[in-house]
Amino acid sequence: MSDKIKSDAVFGLARHFRLQWEDAQQNYVLLFPEGMVKLNGGAGEVIKRLDGKKTVADVVAELQAAFPGVPELEADVLSMLDLALGKDWIEQKNSL
Amino acid sequence: MNKKTHSKPLPKPFWLLAEITYRCPLHCAFCYNPTDFVNYTHNELSTEAWIKVLRDARQMGALQLGISGGEPLLRDDIEEIVAEAGSLGYYSNLITSGVGLTEKRIAEFKRGGLDHIQLSMHDISKEINNFITDTNTFELKKKVATMIKDYDFPMVLNVVIHRYNIEHIGEILEMAEQIGANYVELANTQYYGWSLLNRAQLMPTREQLIKAEAVTNKFRERIGSKMKIYFVVPDYYADRPKKCMNGWGEVFMIVTADGTVLPCHSARVLPNMTFPNVQEHGLEWAWNESPAFNKYRGDDWMKEPCRSCPDKEKDLGGCRCQALMLAGDAELADPVCELSPAHGVILQAIEDAKNPQLAAQPILFRNDKNSRKIIDGELKHLTDEFHALP
Ligand code: SF4
Ligand code: SF4
Numbered sequence: 001m002s003d004k005i006k007s008d009a010v011f012g013l014a015r016h017f018r019l020q021w022e023d024a025q026q027n028y029v030l031l032f033p034e035g036m037v038k039l040n041g042g043a044g045e046v047i048k049r050l051d052g053k054k055t056v057a058d059v060v061a062e063l064q065a066a067f068p069g070v071p072e073l074e075a076d077v078l079s080m081l082d083l084a085l086g087k088d089w090i091e092q093k094n095s096l
Numbered sequence: 097m098n099k100k101t102h103s104k105p106l107p108k109p110f111w112l113l114a115e116i117t118y119r120c121p122l123h124c125a126f127c128y129n130p131t132d133f134v135n136y137t138h139n140e141l142s143t144e145a146w147i148k149v150l151r152d153a154r155q156m157g158a159l160q161l162g163i164s165g166g167e168p169l170l171r172d173d174i175e176e177i178v179a180e181a182g183s184l185g186y187y188s189n190l191i192t193s194g195v196g197l198t199e200k201r202i203a204e205f206k207r208g209g210l211d212h213i214q215l216s217m218h219d220i221s222k223e224i225n226n227f228i229t230d231t232n233t234f235e236l237k238k239k240v241a242t243m244i245k246d247y248d249f250p251m252v253l254n255v256v257i258h259r260y261n262i263e264h265i266g267e268i269l270e271m272a273e274q275i276g277a278n279y280v281e282l283a284n285t286q287y288y289g290w291s292l293l294n295r296a297q298l299m300p301t302r303e304q305l306i307k308a309e310a311v312t313n314k315f316r317e318r319i320g321s322k323m324k325i326y327f328v329v330p331d332y333y334a335d336r337p338k339k340c341m342n343g344w345g346e347v348f349m350i351v352t353a354d355g356t357v358l359p360c361h362s363a364r365v366l367p368n369m370t371f372p373n374v375q376e377h378g379l380e381w382a383w384n385e386s387p388a389f390n391k392y393r394g395d396d397w398m399k400e401p402c403r404s405c406p407d408k409e410k411d412l413g414g415c416r417c418q419a420l421m422l423a424g425d426a427e428l429a430d431p432v433c434e435l436s437p438a439h440g441v442i443l444q445a446i447e448d449a450k451n452p453q454l455a456a457q458p459i460l461f462r463n464d465k466n467s468r469k470i471i472d473g474e475l476k477h478l479t480d481e482f483h484a485l486p
Contacts (some may be wrong), residue, residue, distance in 0.1 A: 015214065
């Protein structure tokens with residue numbers, strides 16, 4: 001399912017998108033023209049790490065360090081990225 | 097019928113639309129502003145009042161902000177309003193005809209943190225642009241589009257579709273691609289306010305609509321994700337109504353030029369309702385407590401056929417204003433619904449769209465003079481057909 005997401009790919013938010021922490025809601029929101037998405041805890045943790053510099057492998061490693069013992073974390077991250085890419089929330093910043 | 101039970105937590109007004117002025121240099125035939133808008137052009141909220149609205153709404157959870165009108169650029173304090181929105185963390189959108197946008201102002205908007213600009217365009221031809229807006233604005237809009245690009249704002253083009261431009265949709269999309277639009281809204285006219293009065297003149301035929309949709313889909317396939325295209329289907333040609341505003345008092349909150357707080361653009365037409373005004377009440381009271389906002393929340397208010405309809409959660413019975421204007425009672429099903437006993441009025445409008453004589457009647461343009469005439473009852477022969485237009 002997520003074989004499109006390569007571990008040395010680098011992602012960042014799509015142009016003109018903004019990720020913002022909403023204190024009142026205690027979650028991240030993704031804001032863009034004509035829309036917004038409330039990100040649940042996991043999705044927020046993944047997307048906030050996409051800075052256009054780190055590779056997918058870096059992001060997975062960081063998350064594993066931050067949330068040790070979470071099973072299937074890598075698979076979850078990959079499918080989250082796959083979904084975000086499919087919705088054009090994020091874009092790949094390097095060419096492989 | 098049980099009284100409103102707040103078993104569910106109250107929804108939050110995630111989208112705030114600030115209709116900061118009803119003054120407008122354009123006179124569009126399809127304008128959905130109230131037909132009596134001249135009543136609200138001399139009592140606009142002050143800068144301080146708008147800033148308070150922005151702060152209070154943000155506190156209540158609002159995130160998306162549309163700054164619209166009329167033409168918002170007619171306010172001298174728009175830069176201040178934009179900067180306040182920026183510092184509060186709104187994702188803010190200036191909805192404009194482009195008239196009044198200068199280099200100096202757009203630079204100021206960038207500094208103030210404006211997120212995007214939605215520019216209205218009308219056609220590829222100067223003639224139709226100038227005809228339907230009753231102004232000479234064609235060249236100006238192209239210049240403004242370039243400015244928006246130069247300042248790296250995402251460009252959302254909004255094109256209201258009607259029988260005069262629906263056959264040019266392919267060329268309109270090509271123009272959008274040429275000027276580098278990121279999003280294009282092909283918004284088929286919804287019939288409220290001025291556009292309702294001009295419905296027979298504006299409504300396309302079903303045949304035109306089907307062709308336009310096919311052209312749009314083909315273009316979409318070619319362009320892919322480079323440009324997002326929204327095709328807003330005209331509800332008259334659907335079998336079921338739209339879930340108007342995503343539900344009454346569910347997500348959208350509109351504050352109008354004079355401070356009236358509304359759950360939808362045209363709610364003012366509803367009789368026997370008093371909408372709250374920020375000059376008398378806090379926004380929080382308006383959204384959470386006011387009788388007007390609670391009146392059509394949920395589905396307790398419904399009559400048949402909606403009340404026992406298995407689909408009622410899907411569309412919440414459609415639009416209250418449309419039910420009133422076309423069927424005479426805001427609590428009936430939106431007549432767009434094929435199950436509505438009043439659905440015949442929609443079928444008649446569709447039938448009328450095929451009649452070139454009706455379409456050729458003179459258009460009533462949205463301007464001060466016509467608004468006054470409507471208020472004074474001089475155009476009763478036009479307004480009488482629709483309930484509740486003043
Ligand atoms: S639709 Fe036209 S006339 Fe109405 S507010 Fe917009 S630009 Fe002005
Ligand atoms: S009957 Fe009412 S609830 Fe059912 S589909 Fe029609 S408008 Fe919607």
